[in-house]
Amino acid sequence: MIDKNKQLHAKSIATPETFWAEAASKIDWFSSWDKVLDKTEAPFYHWFKGGKMNTCYNAVDRHVEAGRGEQIALQYVSPVTDCEYGISYRELQAQVSRLAGYMDSIGVKKGDRVVIYMPMVPETAFAMLACARIGAIHSVVFGGFAANELATRINDAKPKLILSASCGIEPSGVIAYKPLLDAALEEACHQVESCLILNRSQLEAKLKPERDNDWQSVIATAPNIDCQPLDATDPLYILYTSGTTGQPKGVVRDNGGHAVALAWSMKNIYDINAGDTFWAASDVGWVVGHSYIVYGPLLVGATSILYEGKPVGTPDPGVFWRTIAKYKVKSFFTAPTAIRAIKRDDPYGDFLKDVELTCLKNVFLAGERCDPDTLHWAEDRLNKPVIDHWWQTETGWPVAANLMGYAPVEVKPGSPALAVPGYKVDVVDVMGDEVSANESGNVVIKLPLPPGTLTTLWQNEQRYQDSYLSMYPGYYLTGDAGYKDEDGYLYIMSRIDDIINVAGHRLSTGRFEEVLCQHEAVAEAAVIGVKDVLKGQVPLGLVVLKKGVTLDEDELNRQLRSLVRQEIGPVASFRLVSAVQKLPKTRSGKILRGTMRNIADNQSYKVPATIEDPATIDIVRNTLTRMGYADAQV
Numbered sequence: 001m002i003d004k005n006k007q008l009h010a011k012s013i014a015t016p017e018t019f020w021a022e023a024a025s026k027i028d029w030f031s032s033w034d035k036v037l038d039k040t041e042a043p044f045y046h047w048f049k050g051g052k053m054n055t056c057y058n059a060v061d062r063h064v065e066a067g068r069g070e071q072i073a074l075q076y077v078s079p080v081t082d083c084e085y086g087i088s089y090r091e092l093q094a095q096v097s098r099l100a101g102y103m104d105s106i107g108v109k110k111g112d113r114v115v116i117y118m119p120m121v122p123e124t125a126f127a128m129l130a131c132a133r134i135g136a137i138h139s140v141v142f143g144g145f146a147a148n149e150l151a152t153r154i155n156d157a158k159p160k161l162i163l164s165a166s167c168g169i170e171p172s173g174v175i176a177y178k179p180l181l182d183a184a185l186e187e188a189c190h191q192v193e194s195c196l197i198l199n200r201s202q203l204e205a206k207l208k209p210e211r212d213n214d215w216q217s218v219i220a221t222a223p224n225i226d227c228q229p230l231d232a233t234d235p236l237y238i239l240y241t242s243g244t245t246g247q248p249k250g251v252v253r254d255n256g257g258h259a260v261a262l263a264w265s266m267k268n269i270y271d272i273n274a275g276d277t278f279w280a281a282s283d284v285g286w287v288v289g290h291s292y293i294v295y296g297p298l299l300v301g302a303t304s305i306l307y308e309g310k311p312v313g314t315p316d317p318g319v320f321w322r323t324i325a326k327y328k329v330k331s332f333f334t335a336p337t338a339i340r341a342i343k344r345d346d347p348y349g350d351f352l353k354d355v356e357l358t359c360l361k362n363v364f365l366a367g368e369r370c371d372p373d374t375l376h377w378a379e380d381r382l383n384k385p386v387i388d389h390w391w392q393t394e395t396g397w398p399v400a401a402n403l404m405g406y407a408p409v410e411v412k413p414g415s416p417a418l419a420v421p422g423y424k425v426d427v428v429d430v431m432g433d434e435v436s437a438n439e440s441g442n443v444v445i446k447l448p449l450p451p452g453t454l455t456t457l458w459q460n461e462q463r464y465q466d467s468y469l470s471m472y473p474g475y476y477l478t479g480d481a482g483y484k485d486e487d488g489y490l491y492i493m494s495r496i497d498d499i500i501n502v503a504g505h506r507l508s509t510g511r512f513e514e515v516l517c518q519h520e521a522v523a524e525a526a527v528i529g530v531k532d533v534l535k536g537q538v539p540l541g542l543v544v545l546k547k548g549v550t551l552d553e554d555e556l557n558r559q560l561r562s563l564v565r566q567e568i569g570p571v572a573s574f575r576l577v578s579a580v581q582k583l584p585k586t587r588s589g590k591i592l593r594g595t596m597r598n599i600a601d602n603q604s605y606k607v608p609a610t611i612e613d614p615a616t617i618d619i620v621r622n623t624l625t626r627m628g629y630a631d632a633q634v
Contacts, residue, residue: 001407002487005418008406012421012450019421020047020451023264024256027299028062029053030229033256037448043469044456045448047257048232055236055255056133057227058263059298060096063089063274066301071275073298075327076122078308079319080169081202087122089301092129095122095219099130102222106194108160110135110228113238115159115192116284117150117181119143119168120308123198123215124284125294127163128237132255135230136160139238139250142285142587142610143168144175147183149248149609153240154188156250156458163215165198166205171313178205232256238458239287241393249467250458251394253290258396261422261452262296265397269389269420270331271362271405274301280333281307281320286588287393288367292333296397305329311338318351328359331404335367336388337524337589339378340544344523347546349381360384362404366391367589369492369510372413373517374524390416390492392478394454394468399423399445399478400490414514415489422450427484432472437486440508442496444475481508498593500529500537502573509593512539512574515567516560521549526583528597530576530629540600541577542623553579580623584616596620600629 012019017036024036034050063069069090077084087095108114114136118124124140131138139157141150143165154162162185168175178197185192197205198215207214236255240248266272270292278297282288297304305327311320311334320342324332346352363378363386370388378386385408389401400416400423402408409417419425424446427435435441447469457464471477481499482492493508500507509527516525523546529537541560545551551559557577564574584592587610598605599621607617624630 002409002418004407005403005409006488009419009421013424016422016448016450020260024048024260026263027053027058027256027259033232039448043447043465044461046233046455047254047451048260051232051256052229053232053256053259054133054227054230055259055295056096056100056129058259059132059295060089060093060129061227063301064093068274068301069093071301072303074122074125075277075303075305076308077305077323077327078120078169079314080171080309092126094224095126096129096133097224097226098219098222099126100133101225102196102218103130103136103161104134104225105223106161108134108136110230110234111137112161113137113139113157113159115154115157115162116140117143117145117162117164117177118198118284119165119177120283120306121165121198121200122306123165125306128284128290128294132236133227134225135228135234137235137238139240140284140290141240142283143177144170144180146609147180147187150180150184151187152248154184154192155190156240156248157238158190160193162192162195163198164195166200167203169202169308171310174202176203176205182208230255233455235455237290239290239393249463250460251454252456252458253396253452254455257451257453258295259299261397261450262291263299265420266296266300266302268403268406269398269401270333270364272297272300272302272331275303276330277303277305277328278331278333279305279307279324279327279329281311281338282333282335282367283587287396288333288588291397303327312341312345316351317342317346318355321352321355321357324360325355325357330359331362331364332360333364333366335589336365336370336374337368337585337591339365339374340524343374343377344544344546347523347548352381357382357384362387364389366398366416368591369494369513370414371510371514371517373514375413385411387411388414388416390490395449396452396454399425400492412485412489415485415491417490418488419490425490426475427482428472428475432475435483438483440481440483440493443478443480443482443490443492444472445478447474447476449476495593498529500527500539502529502535502537502539502571507539507568507572509539511568512541512564512572515564516541516543516577518567519560519563521545521551521556522560524583526591526593526596528593528600530597530600535573538573538576540624540627540629541574542580542583542596542620543577544581544583545579576627578623578627580619582613582616582619584620585612586610587612596624600624602630
């Protein structure tokens with residue numbers, strides 16, 4: 001099958017206009033495009049210029065018109081509130097058209113921005129689709145984000161309307177959103193005209209009559225509104241990703257290319273067609289939630305699971321498997337960190353024993369590098385193909401993946417497989433020259449990027465060029481380091497900033513973590529480079545142990561050091577390792593290696609707003625201090 005994959009990929013690179021015009025035939029258009037690919041403003045490329053379409057129409061209305069209105073579009077599953085119900089495509093159309101009608105009635109028009117600050121409830125999807133229906137540009141911000149972080153995004157996007165809720169539900173309890181929203185609006189320079197608040201039964205929010213409206217009240221009397229024809233190149237949404245300057249970067253996604261790419265990916269990568277059930281266990285605050293909870297599954301007429309809960313603790317590490325079985329999920333997508341959490345709490349798969357998973361065909365992992373041990377554990381326990389794939393907020397859909405709906409290839413643990421059609425992925429050295437097979441370098445993608453990827457940064461084209469396009473002219477810089485093997489399989493080993501330079505030897509954190517996770521006691525690992533007077537940097541490892549492990553710490557450390565020496569060699573200079581209860585991560589599962597490195601080296605740092613558990617920073621700082629680092633708080 002590898003030859004079939006490579007032939008399709010070669011076609012996409014040699015004749016991109018033909019390839020993507022064919023893919024665009026799966027989307028309904030009000031009028032066709034003038035050009036499939038417009039290069040006149042390179043390096044700002046435009047797909048399907050002149051074409052008219054509407055993303056909401058393609059995701060909702062056309063399925064109702066095709067006679068499939070009674071199929072479940074969104075299946076809401078909330079173990080934290082003990083609530084589950086399905087929403088049909090016809091019901092979804094009614095909810096979205098009324099919400100869009102309300103927006104239109106208060107003066108929200110095409111091009112206006114709408115900030116969505118909400119939990120994982122169906123109304124969040126309604127809000128996104130309602131914006132798409134009338135051409136408003138939505139910007140989803142994680143519900144529960146700190147007020148100052150929300151204020152920063154309000155100032156940048158300058159929304160006309162904010163949609164929010166009274167609260168979110170976490171395993172730790174109810175999180176009140178309205179006080180955070182009020183504080184953000186007080187702090188923001190930009191004045192927002194209106195807020196629409198969804199009151200949840202767990203906590204009622206106090207509304208400000210001059211600005212706030214109650215969601216249920218206004219929707220009950222709102223008019224319906226039809227989908228508005230939009231240019232394919234019109235922005236669909238802004239999604240903020242953390243910037244190195246402290247100023248978030250607003251990734252801009254267009255309508256036409258986004259719909260075409262996601263529909264293609266659902267069929268060819270995830271093997272999902274109309275009527276199938278797909279579950280991406282993520283959050284709408286992340287790009288995964290945008291692409292594969294809301295838009296992707298609905299564009300192809302599938303049923304999408306919208307889940308409010310965690311992989312463990314709500315209530316136990318078997319909740320994912322029971323949900324898959326109950327709702328006949330065909331393809332399941334989660335982060336490696338979720339699998340590691342389940343492995344930590346249920347290392348022998350006891351919670352799988354009485355669960356029937358014949359419906360499940362594929363498990364997809366992304367969001368953080370998947371070490372081979374985690375992949376093997378999932379394969380062995382689930383007895384299903386476990387597919388690592390790699391992409392970014394900026395790309396919006398996979399860059400490297402195994403095409404499970406087209407021509408599956410051999411799984412190589414540690415690799416997200418081959419470049420997806422549309423992406424010409426190269427590995428280059430600091431001078432921009434392509435390196436040999438199995439040689440590490442910087443991972444880049446040749447321009448133009450395919451449809452569905454970022455078109456620019458919101459109101460900051462110069463920053464877009466400086467951040468992504470300036471280092472290697474003609475290429476997009478992914479910020480990741482890795483290599484390709486002799487078969488063309490890509491291996492993403494770390495962020496470029498996470499490469500450790502030990503006495504001139506460039507070693508990736510990913511390789512160290514891969515080795516540490518081979519130890520039977522280790523559930524997950526993080527490795528950072530810390531300053532060393534003699535060698536410049538040396539690796540320092542922190543590991544989380546599986547539940548029930550009672551191995552003496554000195555003996556554990558001796559075994560881990562020996563394992564690294566055996567697998568990587570003495571050049572690694574790996575002598576610093578300790579066990580911790582938890583690692584600091586973002587809510588999407590990315591380990592905060594940069595923050596940990598700054599703590600260890602006594603550099604200033606800012607705790608990211610996306611951190612899942614702020615208490616983990618103190619856990620790590622205390623451990624690093626005990627190891628001889630982080631000897632002063634900054």
